[in-house]
Amino acid sequence: MNAGDGMTGGPNSGRGGGQGGGRGGGPTSGLVGGLGDLARVSDAVTRSISAENPTGEKGHGGAATEGTGANAARDLGRGWKVSPSIRIEAGDTATLAGIEGSGAIQHIWLTTHVSNWRRLLLRFYWDDDPRPAVEVPVGDFFGQGWGAFAQLSSLPVAVNPNGGFNCYWPMPFARSARITLENLADDPVIVYYQVDYTLAAQGDDLAYFHSQWRRSNPLPSAEVHTIVDGVEGTGHYVGTYLAWGVNSTGWWGEGELKFYLDGDDEFPTICGTGTEDYFGGAWNFDVPGQGYTAFSTPFLGLHQIIAPDGLYRSQQRFGMYRWHIFDPIRFAADLRVTVQALGWRAGGRYLPLQDDIASTAFWYGRETSYAAPATPDLDTLEIC
Structure with missing residues (x-):
């Protein structure tokens, strides 16, 4: 492809x-x-930024004399994994990559301890815009919103044992790119990462990569969860990740996903037929005799199923993704995306649910940034 x-x-x-x-x-x-x-x-010129070459400069990989591996390399010296990772102090923001010129980020690999996945905020900035195009908890950005590893084997995102985060979303920029990671925790964290990119001229039809995180915890009764809104201008929507925590008994995914495009008001242009349908499954993801069944494919999946453990994990939790790569949803003026939370009640009637829904939206647009919800704090991000 x-x-x-x-x-x-x-x-x-x-x-x-x-x-x-x-x-x-x-x-x-x-x-x-x-x-x-x-x-x-x-x-095109290929470059890579990591803790071993924080500027991506040609001929400067592995040249550090100080770093998190300095003690381990004390017998071997410079060039022997002296700086394989970075330490981010409590409350600090680290710049993972600062790139000048025209080019495109092609691959990101990152790992950190599982306890940090909802305590680190990942941000991307394009072309010196002070407002981020991406502001998402690092775990959710890679489809790991519940602070527990789940294998994810898709085309643009892969998460491998044990917490190897990989992203292949193309991310072009005209003048500059900056990636940061903010530590919201009360203690320092260690992060390993590598950003692979190319330097090359970009065309006039450049669209920038964007991602936004939102949470309804719990979703008010008979209201919808907004996945994204406030997106204006031309672009195309390319992906949805949901971390869904169920607060009721019974089936929880009867609700529809709706895409409001280019001036849609009360009713959307695109309306799905159910939550599991949108994510490529059917009939409650329930294989008879087997129950909820996980799957991970190049473009969609129910890759995470967390069952109650009879003690402190009292609720069911799920992780789902859908990438619109061969079927991008295009808009010319504006975009809003929502999802309903519906189950069943007596008499074959729908039951509006009050579940814990955290969503991450992915899209491309002509602007370097868009209006976004308030930056979440640690309490809003907490898995509880």
Whole structure:
């Protein structure tokens, strides 16, 4: 698959051999990638930022003389894993990557202790905009909202044992990119990371990557959970992750996802038929004789099922994702996305639920940032 074509849905979408990689207009595009482009020569420059090369500068990897591995490397010296990770003090914000020029982030790998997954806020900034395009708890950004590992094997996001976070969402920028991680906890944290990117000119049809996190805990009765709103202008919606905590007995996923596009008011243009349907499952994700059944595929999945343990984990919890890669939802003026929480009550009637729903939305837009909900504090993020 051509990384650019798969996102823009052009005439070569999904065929892997589209001319010019979809966005950048030619083989030098910073978004060239995927099997269809492996045989193409490009003058794009490949760079990588990590604790071993915090600036991504050519010829400077592994040159640190101080770092979290300095004691372990004391017999071997410089060049022997002296700085494999960073320490972020309580309340501090670390800059993981600061990139100048035109290019695209192509892959991010990150890991930290599981207890930090809801205590670290991940932010992305494009083209010197002081307002972030991404502000999401690091665990939720990688589909791990419940502070417990769940294998996720999809095309743009992969999470592998034991907490290896990988992201392949293409993230182009025209002038600069900055990635930060804020530690909201009361104690320091250790983070390992690597940001792989390319430096290359981007085309005039550049769209920026965005992600937003919201939580309803609990969702008020007979109200909907808003996944995203306040998005104005042109763009395309590419993904949803939900961390869903059930507070009632019985089935919880009868509610519909709705996409309000380009001036839709009371009723949306796109309306699904049920929560499990949107995430690619059917009939309550319930295999007879087996019950809830996890699955993880390139574009959608119910990858996490947390059952009550008879003690402190008293409620069922689920993690689900849907990536709109071959089916991006395009908008020209504005976008709002919601989900209902519905179960069943006596007499075959719907029961509005008051569940704990945390959502992460992913989209591309022409702006470097959009209106966003208030930055969550540690109490709002807490898994409880």
